[in-house]
Amino acid sequence: DIQMTQSPSTLSASVGDRVTITCRASQSISDWLAWYQQIPGKAPKLLIYKTSNLENGVPSRFSGSGSGTEFTLTISSLQPDDFATYYCQQYNSYSRAFGQGTKLEIK
Amino acid sequence: QVQLVQSGAEVKKPGASVKVSCKVSGYTLSEFSIHWVRQAPGKGPEWMGGFDPEQGKRIYAQKFQGRLTMTEDTSTDTAYMELTSLRSDDTAVYYCANGFWYFDIWGRGTLVTVSS
Numbered sequence: 671d672i673q674m675t676q677s678p679s680t681l682s683a684s685v686g687d688r689v690t691i692t693c694r695a696s697q698s699i700s701d702w703l704a705w706y707q708q709i710p711g712k713a714p715k716l717l718i719y720k721t722s723n724l725e726n727g728v729p730s731r732f733s734g735s736g737s738g739t740e741f742t743l744t745i746s747s748l749q750p751d752d753f754a755t756y757y758c759q760q761y762n763s764y765s766r767a768f769g770q771g772t773k774l775e776i777k
Numbered sequence: 778q779v780q781l782v783q784s785g786a787e788v789k790k791p792g793a794s795v796k797v798s799c800k801v802s803g804y805t806l807s808e809f810s811i812h813w814v815r816q817a818p819g820k821g822p823e824w825m826g827g828f829d830p831e832q833g834k835r836i837y838a839q840k841f842q843g844r845l846t847m848t849e850d851t852s853t854d855t856a857y858m859e860l861t862s863l864r865s866d867d868t869a870v871y872y873c874a875n876g877f878w879y880f881d882i883w884g885r886g887t888l889v890t891v892s893s
Contacts, residue, residue, distance in 0.1 A: 704879035706822075713872055713883035714822060725881065757821055761878035765838065766824040 672696050672760055676769035682777040687748045691772045693741045693758035702762040705734055705743045708755045708771075717756075718743065748774075779803040781811075781873050781884035788890045794861040797887045799873030806854040810877050813847065813858045815869040816886075822872075825858070830877065863891045 673696040683689050693703065701721040706714035716725045718734040721741060731746040745752055753776050758769040780802040787795050801809055812827025826837035826847055835847050846859045856873060871887045874880035 702878065713874075713886055714880075715883075716879060716881045719879045759822070759879060764836070766878065768821040768823065770821045 671765045672699060672763050672767055674758055674760055674767050674769040676756075676758060676772045678772060679770070680773045680775060682775045683748055684777045685748050685750060689745050689748060689774065691743045691756055691774075693736075693743070693769050695739045695741075695760055695762075698738045699760045699762035701737050702760060703734070703736070703741050704759045704761065705732075706757045706759065707752075708757065710755075714757060779875075779882055781875065781882060783871075783873060783884040783887045786888040786890070788892065789863050791864055791891055791893055793863050793891075794859060795863060795889050796857055796859040797871050797873075797889070799856045799858070799884050801854040801856075804854075806849055806851050806856065809875045809882075811847075811849070811856040812874050812876060812880060813845075813871060814874055814880065814883075815871045817866070817869040820869075823869075825871075827877070860889075863889075865891050867891050 675694045677692045703721050705718040707717050708714045717728050717732050722734045733744050735742050753774050755771045755773045757771050760767055782800045782802055784798040789795050810828045810830050813825040814822045816822045825841050829836045837845055844861050848857045868891045873884045875882040
């Protein structure tokens with residue numbers, strides 16, 4: 671099965687900062703990658719699919735890039751609502767594996 | 778507005794089974810491809826299985842083969858997930874979600890606690 675590894679596990683930042691989260695796949699997944707945001711006690715929310723496509727209603731400060739085995743989620747200017755946990759998910763293979771998450775904290 | 782409405786929290790003993798429901802509101806079940814994803818405390822989500830509209834059948838993650846059964850009742854627009862032979866490490870929030878490769882609409886989740 672394909673394994674997804676995110677880094678860092680925790681990221682401390684301030685409102686207005688530009689932040690980048692990395693997701694690595696154990697083998698190539700082409701561009702079949704999605705990103706989710708999860709607030710404690712809530713379900714994950716789809717942000718991006720197929721590496722760089724923004725889901726309807728997601729602010730343009732979110733962007734995704736990458737291909738093959740390395741991918742990034744960038745938030746260009748952090749807003750208070752962005753402090754949450756972020757997960758990547760591959761869908762190149764049947765298993766649809768998620769990463770272990772990156773918690774974005776207020777510095 | 779489209780919603781996936783899940784059943785309430787459950788507490789089960791090891792070895793028991795649990796059945797969680799997910800009712801589609803605002804659309805009909807036939808317009809959705811319902812999958813199940815669980816999330817253990819402090820862990821990332823884990824895909825369990827769902828409906829493959831291209832093959833017209835349910836597909837299961839290998840890890841849950843033999844313990845997981847997914848069904849649908851189109852008369853009530855409700856999907857069900859039943860997990861048997863529960864163990865303590867099955868303690869998790871169980872979500873239903875719409876999609877096939879990725880998931881754009883999620884239920885609020887159902888906490889299943891397995892404890893003796």
